[in-house]
Amino acid sequence: MSARLVSSLNLRPSTRTKLQKAGFQTVKDLQETTPIELSKEIGISNNEALNILQQIKKNKVTSISASEALQQERKLCPISTSCEAMDQMLGGRGVPVGKITEFCGAPGMGKTQLGMQLCVNVQIPQNLSGPEGEAIFIDTEGSFIAQRAAEIARATINKLNENSVTECDPPMNFDIVMSKIYVSKVHNCDELIALIKVLDEFLQEHPRVKLLVIDSIAFHFRQQFDDMALRTRLLNGLAQDLNKFAQSYELAVVLFNQMTTKFIISGKYNLKDQAALVPALGESWGHQCTNRIVLYWRNEIRCAQLVKSPSLQETTVHYQINSTGVRDYQADSLNSKRRWEELYDI
Amino acid sequence: MLQTDVLSTGCYGIDELLQGGLHPGEVTEISGETATGKTQLAFSATLTTICANKNNKVLFIDTVSTFSAERIRTLFLESDRFDHSRCQGMGEEDVMNRIRIAKCFDVYAVMEFIEDLRDHLENKDKDDNVYTNVKLIIIDSFAAIFSPLLGVTQTQGHSLMITLTRILRNLAKEYNIAVLVINAAIASNPNNPISVFSSTKSKPSLGMSWTFMPDVQLYLTHCVENKIENEKNIQQNYVYTNRKEIEVIMKPKICEVHRSRNGQMGKWCIFYMGGNELFTHDDII
Known part of the structure; x- marks a missing residue:
């Protein structure tokens, strides 16, 4: 030393x-x-x-053995997405705690819905094998609609009540659920960075917070930046802070990212130039999250593909969004995609 | 140096590019695009080193919380590669106990930890010294701790990067430890001039001054169709059946040597990754 x-x-x-x-x-x-x-x-x-x-x-940084790490990992309770297929894809029980998970998708894929669903699901009590925590929702796009969150919360509570054995003792109370989602709206990237810097204090005061959602990380960073190197630096600094929170407070960090069009100029006479839809914020940002999931439409079905994970196999699963929130895909619910297509005239 | 000191990465083709594997006393860098198997290669090297000798220890410095003990355990218990070690009586508990993990989320924490490590290594006679016989130090990832500090006008980040690498190199030389550093990739337009393939559109991050630091730099990219001309042997989705008769889809990736102090530059190989396995084409056929 x-x-x-x-x-x-x-x-x-x-x-x-x-x-x-x-x-x-x-x-x-x-x-x-x-x-x-x-x-x-x-x-x-x-x-x-x-x-x-x-x-x-200050306290020394020490190392632990992999067996101790294994015990610690097993103690952490993942947050269910309410879609069993997606939970399976993410390792069996849902969004992992202690890591950064990024969901990328075009508009209308249900990113915000998923965020709200997770905010509710993080509060599932321990006796129903949930994490029994609280949630922070950082809203950068103005997309958090309390009305919708309430709908999802009611539906989730009803679903839990159906399954619960003791009817006299409801597992979750609607008012309490809503009061334990802390929503913070930020209007520009300075505010976002400032908020992350002071979040440490908030997390100390609220040790039950097990989920941090940022919807979306890309929004403020995709405008008003002339100096791209500065943007990369700020984003990486942000990711470092988020990683620290995820580990030291044992919380799941869920980021939502937008998609952008990337032109691939082949430069060869026999190949056409192509355009591809890729997650926004560039190549270097892709390294920052531990798990990355891309959401997209395929044959009128919503798909979630795990594209990056240190511990899980690349897989694709189906899911759906309905009035009750995020659910497993059922074959008879095709109309939402058509509506979307009419809207955007594809 | 004895050939037995060289640590295998667990993947034959990549070992070949590295002149046998990770050399003690050297800093080896693996960089590459997202999801090309950098961390998988690190996990593979970790377990291969642990299984090569019953005293070997590995230190994993995790800066982006990629380390998954559950994953390491599964790899050891289920991958065909470690059948031999399991047969020789290496237990899960023993293997897990010889891997040390340090979680550091900024460069100052890493510095502090490395200094602490040096203290431990210097005082070897200390009881219950957890770091004796550490053969391999892995830092995953280097880019994450430095990229917030690196800019054209900022000298502090560069100086820290060089200081840390120097300390690591000293440790490596003095205690015969191999150092493996994982780095990220950034976009490179119109293409990456060092890459063998003209279609490579990315390069290792951390800038020019970093390129002088490692002894060997490996670069991993996705093997998309049309990437390699005149190469017929690539299978986009290779289906591998493991010993438990479970089929796994393997994706091809390319590993190339960007620079090397003792090997040949410009060499490359294709390796397949998926499930619990990681191997090169030669191993399949």
Whole structure:
């Protein structure tokens, strides 16, 4: 620990220079000093000096063995999507906790619906093998409609009641369910970044939060950015924070992403130039989430394809969205796709 | 150096590109597009190293929560590749106990952890030293911890990247450890000049200064149709039947050597990935 270079600490460049000029090379040189001494010696405020010393003294990062990791993983309760096929695809029981899961899809695929469904399902009590948690819904597109969330919540509660054995004791209460979805609307990407930065505090106050939904991550980042390198940096920083939350508070982070058209110019005489629908935010963003699912239409059926996962097989499943929320695909519900086609004149 | 010190990645074709596998004392980089098998290759190398010797340990530094203990367990118990080790009496518990995982979500945490690791390795006589006999250190992924810090006008990120790599290299040399670094990919227009294939539209991330750091750089891409001209042997969806008679669909991916200090550059191979398996064409036929 002691041989660590001062330059590798998380400090402002000016502070780092001051430390190095005063002859502090490694962390060992700093260990004996007090904040007041340090602030006098290199000419920084007491608070800054305290900040430096706290960084050195904070808890060590330790490693665990894979068997301990296995036990920890098994303790985490995934969040069901209410669509059994999709749950199976995601590893058996739903959206994994402690990881970032991204759903990408064109408009009308039901991304927001899925988000609201998850916000309700995260509250399924433990005796019904749910996570019994709370949810945060960060709404960037203005798409969170409380009325619709209420519909989904009622339908889900009814479904649970049907299955529950003890009728006198309803497993979930509608008002409580609605009160445990914390909705935050953000209007630009500055607000989004600021919100993520202060979320740490909120999560500490609300330890039961097990789900964080951002609908959608792409919206604010797809406009008003001239400097694409800056955008990549901001997005990656955001992903780092989200990863940290997912691990340290054991919550499932669910991001929704839009799709964009990518032109593939083949440059060869025998191949045509093509256009493909790909998830927005570029190649580098694709690395940030742990699991990625693409939602699309195929033969008038909604499909969800798992395209990226460190632990699961690439698969495609069918699902449907109806008045009660996200459900397993049933062959007789074809009309929604037709309506969609008429609307967009495809 | 003894040939036995070289650690296999578990995939014959890729070992061939690496002159036998991951060399102790060297920093090997695997970068590639999303879902091309970077993490799978890391898992495969982890288990192959663990199974090669009953004392070997592997340290996995996870920066994007990709590590899945359940997955490692399944691979060990179900993949045909580890039949031999299982037969020799290596138990699940023992294998899992020899893999160490450190979750670090920013570069400062990684730095702190690496320094702590160095302390442990220096004081070998300490009781219950969990890091003795660590043969392989994997960082998955490097890009995630550095990309928020790297920019044209920001020097701090670059300096940290070089410092960390230097520390890793020192550790690797001193304690005979192989270091495997996973990196991401970014778009490269109109194409990637280093790639053998003119249709490759991406390149490793982390910029120019990083390209000097690793000893070997492997690059993984999807093997889409028409990617390779005059190559007839590629099967888009190869169906593999494993020993339990379960059919798995394997997808072809390409692994090429972008740069190498001791091997030949520009070599490449096609490997198939799916289910619990990972192998090259030669292994099938």
